[in-house]
Amino acid sequence: MRVLVRGAGIIGLAVAEELLLRGHRVRVVDPAPCSGASGVAAGMLAPAAEATWAAPGVLDLGLRGLALWPGYAERLGVPLAAAGTVLVARDGRDLVEARRQAALLAEHGIEAVPLDPAALAQVEPRLTSRAAGGVLLPGDRSVDPRAVLAALLERVEVDGVDAGVDARVEHDVEVLATGCSLRAPYSHLVRPVRGEAVRLRSDDPPSCVVRGWVFGEPVYLVPRASGEVVVGATVEEHDEPAVPT
Numbered sequence: 001m002r003v004l005v006r007g008a009g010i011i012g013l014a015v016a017e018e019l020l021l022r023g024h025r026v027r028v029v030d031p032a033p034c035s036g037a038s039g040v041a042a043g044m045l046a047p048a049a050e051a052t053w054a055a056p057g058v059l060d061l062g063l064r065g066l067a068l069w070p071g072y073a074e075r076l077g078v079p080l081a082a083a084g085t086v087l088v089a090r091d092g093r094d095l096v097e098a099r100r101q102a103a104l105l106a107e108h109g110i111e112a113v114p115l116d117p118a119a120l121a122q123v124e125p126r127l128t129s130r131a132a133g134g135v136l137l138p139g140d141r142s143v144d145p146r147a148v149l150a151a152l153l154e155r156v157e158v159d160g161v162d163a164g165v166d167a168r169v170e171h172d173v174e175v176l177a178t179g180c181s182l183r184a185p186y187s188h189l190v191r192p193v194r195g196e197a198v199r200l201r202s203d204d205p206p207s208c209v210v211r212g213w214v215f216g217e218p219v220y221l222v223p224r225a226s227g228e229v230v231v232g233a234t235v236e237e238h239d240e241p242a243v244p245t
């Protein structure tokens, strides 16, 4: 097939690379490649940690996706961090949330290890003096999305042309991978949720992905092998210009 892919974020690039491997002729167009959410994402591959928000079926889809990642990351030459997620509770109310999530995961047969403050000290020593306890989710993973994008860009050529020009490109199939906005008549299928994150350098980073509730507010820390720690993120349901506030 001749395939036109609109959008060079992780979805468009991953689809394009797979189609190229299968022998199709692929053209990817994006006026600003990798400028969307993929380049700023924290890179958590964390269906267990996200399970409370998941609609039925999403957890299963996430687990199936996660199962594909070790082979995918190896093929792309991108390291996968495998230390898991620790859910940390700041106070008793936060701990109720963490334990509720552990119970939900147990219902689905997913390993979730309750941690009292002493056990938490073994996992993340720097947190204990300020935490009421937590839950370890050993199956979650994380990856640096920028490394994944770079690896895909080595394998997939992107035309940085104005998207309108390519309406005339001959193709049998078109893939719309334009992120949080889709053109009509599909625009109702997605909605923008803006997130702001902070990237720090640390000489004493956590070993796991750390997710917590701090007085009811969710927050996460994602360590990278480079010493970078991503702290995130806001979750804002609007499509104001993507300018950090």
Ligand SMILES: Cc1cc2nc3c(=O)[nH]c(=O)nc-3n(C[C@H](O)[C@H](O)[C@H](O)COP(=O)(O)OP(=O)(O)OC[C@H]3O[C@@H](n4cnc5c(N)ncnc54)[C@H](O)[C@@H]3O)c2cc1C
Pocket: 006, 007, 008, 009, 010, 011, 012, 029, 030, 031, 032, 033, 034, 035, 036, 037, 038, 039, 040, 041, 042, 043, 044, 045, 163, 177, 178, 179, 180, 193, 194, 195, 196, 197, 232, 233
């Ligand atoms: C702060 C933050 C943290 C996140 N953390 C995580 C996480 O830890 N784990 C996780 O799984 N997900 C996370 N996400 C979500 C994740 O980033 C997105 O789901 C994912 O990156 C979407 O990829 P995409 O390729 O669909 O879109 P995008 O990466 O947004 O790419 C869309 C591309 O389409 C292009 N485009 C737009 N319009 C057109 C057009 N008309 N023609 C051609 N090209 C066009 C844009 O220029 C852009 O390059 C996070 C998101 C944010 C904002």
